Amino acid sequence: MTGAAHIPHVFLPRPWETDVLTLTDPQVHHLRRVLRAADGAPVSYTDGEGRVGSGALGPEGVRRGAESDVPRSSPALTVAVAPLRSSDRARIVVEKLGELGVDRLVWLTTQHGQGEPPRADKAARWAIGALEQSRGAWLMAIDGAVGLADLPPSTWVVHPGGGSLPQPGGDVTLAVGPEGGFSPDELALAYPTIGLGARVLRVETAAVVASGLVLCHLGRMNT
Amino acid sequence: MTGAAHIPHVFLPRPWETDVLTLTDPQVHHLRRVLRAADGAPVSYTDGEGRVGSGALGPEGVRRGAESDVPRSSPALTVAVAPLRSSDRARIVVEKLGELGVDRLVWLTTQHGQGEPPRADKAARWAIGALEQSRGAWLMAIDGAVGLADLPPSTWVVHPGGGSLPQPGGDVTLAVGPEGGFSPDELALAYPTIGLGARVLRVETAAVVASGLVLCHLGRMNT
Incomplete structure (x- = not known):
């Protein structure tokens, strides 16, 4: 579906x-061996902080070309x-959320x-792979762990039997619980809850579908 | 997220x-070894065609209890x-679409x-796993391969730069193309196209997010 x-x-x-700009060994391998790119082949690049460029592959890396800035999409979406x-x-969670932006x-x-969070270096590699795959300009940040009570007031909690999507007032945080669901204490924090239908979804399915x-x-898909 | x-x-x-009703060996293993269910433990069951029951685990299988019918959700969604x-x-495609219903x-x-479709028996096992996981009553059917021209007129094609979701007139078919995208000949079939934002999504990501x-x-998530 790359178009x-x-x-x-x-x-x-x-x-x-x-x-x-110097490439990592896996990037060289991917470009030269998997994609069979030769010297002079066009390569686009990003710093993951909104800057992108159109360069060309060379023997020592990517020769920089025209560069420009891509504004960050707004409102911002954090998914907990x-x-x-x-x-x-x-x-699946890291890669798909990274692809979606x-x-x-x-x-x-x-x-x-x-569960335990994956190792930070492994998660970062998955997010970078998703950024490259999806041709993005902004790398997804990954952090935590934090508790539900530490999330901002504009948090929406995915929960069976929850309601429709609220009207956003700005940036949004989405919270997706574990297999056992949120506890009554956690639900008592009184964030709005949103439902995803009658089926019981796995954590990663709920995270990806709710993010979409x-x-x-939020108007970030033009659909 | 099971609630x-x-x-x-x-x-x-x-x-x-x-x-x-007799259980398969993997079902017995899952119930007895993974979930540690003992004789008499409640078990719900479905035929995957809308019939569900509340039974109990016994030495020879599931002893049937009260049974009822779950109507099929409408409008129906086919995803190609x-x-x-x-x-x-x-x-990921089979399992997540199966969970979503x-x-x-x-x-x-x-x-x-x-690509090639996965082996039919393997795909059916993934769909059954998703049905059980998501507590559904209707098993997702899997068939094909068919071409884009054979899909019904009420087909929406996922394509970069496509528009918003059209107003549905009944059942909907969604078409998600390969990594290389649909060809100009295929796009000339003139189904409405829908976009999923500026990022380039992998096939499985596009299929799961567009289905959601x-x-x-279609009003099937009450959100």
């Missing part, structure tokens, strides 16, 4: 102080998710949660 | 001709997806598609 964009897109963190017990399912993923400490619905609701 | 429903839910296909090259990613998954033959948006749009 016309066939130019490889790579994440190259700041500082950009030279005309040629109870850690999953399976690394495969944690990867969620601004920030926060691991959420909950009373019924039984809220991004659409 | 209060802790009673195991199993798929037991028709015919139901006896008071005790270009086969994926990775089995892990195909599994998509009525039918059709593998879509496309001009740029490079359309189910919500």
